[in-house]
Amino acid sequence: xxxxxxxxxxxxxxxxxxxxxxxxxxxxxxxxxxxxxxxxxxxxxxxxxxxxxxxxxxxxxxxxxxxxxxxxxxxxxxxxxxxxxxxxxxxxxxxxxxxxxxxxxxxxxxxxxxxxxxxxxxxxxxxxxxxxxxxxxxxxxxxxxxxxxxxxxxxxxxxxxxxxxxxxxxxxxxxxxxxxxxxxxxxxxxxxxxxxxxxxxxxxxxxxxxxxxxxxxxxxxxxxxxxxxxxxxxxxxxxxxxxxxxxxxxxxxxxxxxxxxxxxxxxxxxxxxxxxxxxxxxxxxxxxxxxxxxxxxxxxxxxxxxxx
Amino acid sequence: xxxxxxxxxxxxxxxxxxxxxxxxxxxxxxxxxxxxxxxxxxxxxxxxxxxxxxxxxxxxxxxxxxxxxxxxxxxxxxxxxxxxxxxxxxxxxxxxxxxxxxxxxxxxxxxxxxxxxxxxxxxxxxxxxxxxxxxxxxxxxxxxxxxxxxxxxxxxxxxxxxxxxxxxxxxxxxxxxxxxxxxxxxxxxxxxxxxxxxxxxxxxxxxxxxxxxxxxxxxxxxxxxxxxxxxxxxxxxxxxxxxxxxxxxxxxxxxxxxxxxxxxxxxxxxxxxxxxxxxxxxxxxxxxxx
Numbered sequence: 001x002x003x004x005x006x007x008x009x010x011x012x013x014x015x016x017x018x019x020x021x022x023x024x025x026x027x028x029x030x031x032x033x034x035x036x037x038x039x040x041x042x043x044x045x046x047x048x049x050x051x052x053x054x055x056x057x058x059x060x061x062x063x064x065x066x067x068x069x070x071x072x073x074x075x076x077x078x079x080x081x082x083x084x085x086x087x088x089x090x091x092x093x094x095x096x097x098x099x100x101x102x103x104x105x106x107x108x109x110x111x112x113x114x115x116x117x118x119x120x121x122x123x124x125x126x127x128x129x130x131x132x133x134x135x136x137x138x139x140x141x142x143x144x145x146x147x148x149x150x151x152x153x154x155x156x157x158x159x160x161x162x163x164x165x166x167x168x169x170x171x172x173x174x175x176x177x178x179x180x181x182x183x184x185x186x187x188x189x190x191x192x193x194x195x196x197x198x199x200x201x202x203x204x205x206x207x208x209x210x211x212x213x214x215x216x217x218x219x220x221x222x223x224x225x226x227x228x229x230x231x232x233x234x235x236x237x238x239x240x241x242x243x244x245x246x247x248x249x250x251x252x253x254x255x256x257x258x259x260x261x262x263x264x265x266x267x268x269x270x271x272x273x274x275x276x277x278x279x280x281x282x283x284x285x286x287x288x289x290x291x292x293x294x295x296x297x298x299x300x301x302x303x304x305x306x307x308x
Numbered sequence: 309x310x311x312x313x314x315x316x317x318x319x320x321x322x323x324x325x326x327x328x329x330x331x332x333x334x335x336x337x338x339x340x341x342x343x344x345x346x347x348x349x350x351x352x353x354x355x356x357x358x359x360x361x362x363x364x365x366x367x368x369x370x371x372x373x374x375x376x377x378x379x380x381x382x383x384x385x386x387x388x389x390x391x392x393x394x395x396x397x398x399x400x401x402x403x404x405x406x407x408x409x410x411x412x413x414x415x416x417x418x419x420x421x422x423x424x425x426x427x428x429x430x431x432x433x434x435x436x437x438x439x440x441x442x443x444x445x446x447x448x449x450x451x452x453x454x455x456x457x458x459x460x461x462x463x464x465x466x467x468x469x470x471x472x473x474x475x476x477x478x479x480x481x482x483x484x485x486x487x488x489x490x491x492x493x494x495x496x497x498x499x500x501x502x503x504x505x506x507x508x509x510x511x512x513x514x515x516x517x518x519x520x521x522x523x524x525x526x527x528x529x530x531x532x533x534x535x536x537x538x539x540x541x542x543x544x545x546x547x548x549x550x551x552x553x554x555x556x557x558x559x560x561x562x563x564x565x566x567x568x569x570x571x572x573x574x575x576x577x578x579x580x581x582x583x584x585x586x587x588x589x590x591x592x593x594x595x596x597x598x
C-alpha cells in the first residue's frame with residue numbers, strides 16, 4: 001500500500017521561473033522530494049491511525065456524548081487504577097536504570113583492557129527482548145529457581161521468596177531490559193565530557209566526590225534528562241512482562257493490558273482507542289515535565305579548551 | 309562549571325581510598341547484575357536440555373529431544389522463514405526510503421522542517437502499544453491485518469524514523485563540496501547518490517540497517533497486534549507459547565527461547581562487528597536537537 005511514492009509534490013517546484021527561484025532560496029527545491037515518501041508513509045501509517053483512533057475514542061460504543069469513554073475510564077476504579085499501576089512501575093524502573101548507569105558509566109569511561117567486552121556484556125540484554133527475559137525470570141526467580149535456592153542454602157530465608165507473578169517480577173524484567181539502553185546513552189554522554197575539565201578541577205584541589213558533583217553531574221544533567229525520557233518510554237509500554245511475570249488481573253494490570261483487553265477481548269475499539277490516547281497523554285505529560293526541567297539546566301559545550 | 313572549587317591540600321590523601329571503595333561498590337553491583345543475568349539465561353538453556361527438573365540444582369537427565377519437539381510443534385522452520393522475510397523487507401524498505409529522507413533533512417532548511425522532525429520523532433517517543441492499537445484497527449478495516457504486508461507496514465512505523473534520525477547526522481558530516489565537485493565533473497543526481505554519497509555513507513547505512521534488524525526481530529508489540537498465525541515472527545510465537553503454559557511442555561518453550569536467543573546473539577555479534585555502540589547512540593542523540 002504505502003510503498004508507491006507519488007512522483008510529484010503537491011505544490012512546490014511546479015511553477016516556473018520566479019516562484020521556483022524564490023522557493024529555492026527558502027530551501028524548498030527538488031531535494032525535498034526525497035523526503036516525501038517517508039513523510040507520506042509516516043502520515044499514512046502513523047498520523048492517520050492516530051487521528052482515526054482519537055476520532056474513534058470520541059464515539060463511545062455505549063453512548064454518553066463524545067467524552068463518554070473518557071468519563072467511563074475515570075469513573076471505573078478498576079480502569080482508573082491502571083494509570084497509577086503503570087506509573088508505579090515505569091517511574092522507578094526508569095529512575096533506577098538511569099541512576100545505576102551513572103556510576104557504572106563513570107568508571108567505564110576511561111580506556112582500559114576489556115572495556116569493549118564489558119560494555120558488550122552490559123548491552124547484551126538488549127537483544128534478549130522482553131518476552132525472553134520474562135520467560136527466564138519465571139525459571140530463575142521461581143520458587144524452585146536458582147536464586148531462591150541460593151538464598152535457602154545460605155539460610156538467608158526460610159522459605160522461597162515470592163518474586164514472580166507480582167509487582168517485583170515485572171520491575172526486575174523492566175530493569176534488565178531497560179538498563180542497557182540507559183547505560184549506552186549515559187556512557188555516550190559521559191564520553192562527550194572532556195576529561196581535561198576534571199583534571200583541571202583536580203589541580204585546583206577538588207576531590208573525586210567534588211569533581212563528580214560539581215563538574216561531571218552538572219554537565220551530564222541534560223543528557224540524563226533525555227535518557228530518563230527514553231528509559232521511561234521504554235518502561236511505560238510494559239506489556240509482555242506484565243502479562244507473563246506479573247499479575248495481569250491485579251497488581252500489574254497496566255494501561256497497555258487494559259487497552260489490549262478492550263480491543264481484542266471485548267472488541268470495543270472505541271474504548272481501546274480511548275485508553276491508547278490516554279496512555280499517550282500521560283506519557284507525554286511526564287516527558288514534557290522532564291524536558292521542562294531540563295530546560296533549566298546548564299546546556300552548553302562540554303569540551304574544554306579555548307573559548308568554550 | 310561556574311563554581312570554582314578552591315580547597316587547599318589535605319583532600320587528595322583521603323580521596324584515594326574513598327574512590328577505591330566506591331569503585332569496588334560499583335564493580336560489585338555490576339558483578340551482581342551480570343551474575344543474575346547469566347543465571348537467568350543459563351536456567352533457560354539448562355531447562356531446555358533437561359528431562360525433568362522438579363528439585364535440585366540440575367535436571368535429572370539431559371536430552372536434546374525438546375528441540376526437535378519444539379521445531380515440529382511450533383512450526384519453527386516456517387516461523388523463522390517468516391521472521392527473516394519480514395525483517396529483511398522492513399530493513400530494505402526503511403533504508404531505501406529513510407536514507408534519502410535523512411539526506412534531505414540534513415541538507416535543506418525549509419519552512420516546516422521542525423514540524424516534519426516532530427512528526428518523525430513521535431513514533432520513536434510514543435510506546436508502540438499507543439499507536440499500535442489504532443493502527444491495528446485501521447489495518448483490520450482495510451483487511452491488511454494478518455498479512456505479511458500488514459506486519460511489514462506496522463514495523464515500518466518505528467523503523468523508518470529511526471533510520472532517518474540515525475542517517476541525518478551522518479549526512480551532515482559529509483562535506484557538501486564533495487557533491488559539488490562530483491556535479492562539476494558531470495555527475496547526475498543519481499550518479500552523485502550511487503557513486504559518491506552511498507559509498508561515503510556506507511558505515512552509517514550499515515549501522516542503521518543492523519540496528520533496525522535487531523529492533524525488528526525484537527519488536528513484540530506491533531507484530532503481536534497485527535499478525536496472525538501465518539505472519540507471526542519468532543518473538544510473537546514465543547510469547548503465545550509462554551502465555552499459555554500447561555498446554556506445551558515448559559522445556560519445549562525454553563527450547564524455542566534458546567533458538568530465539570541464538571538468533572539474537574548472532575545478530576548482536578554481527579552488529580558489534582560493524583557498529584560502535586557508544587558512537588551510534590551519540591549520533592542518535594544529536595539528531596533531535598537539530
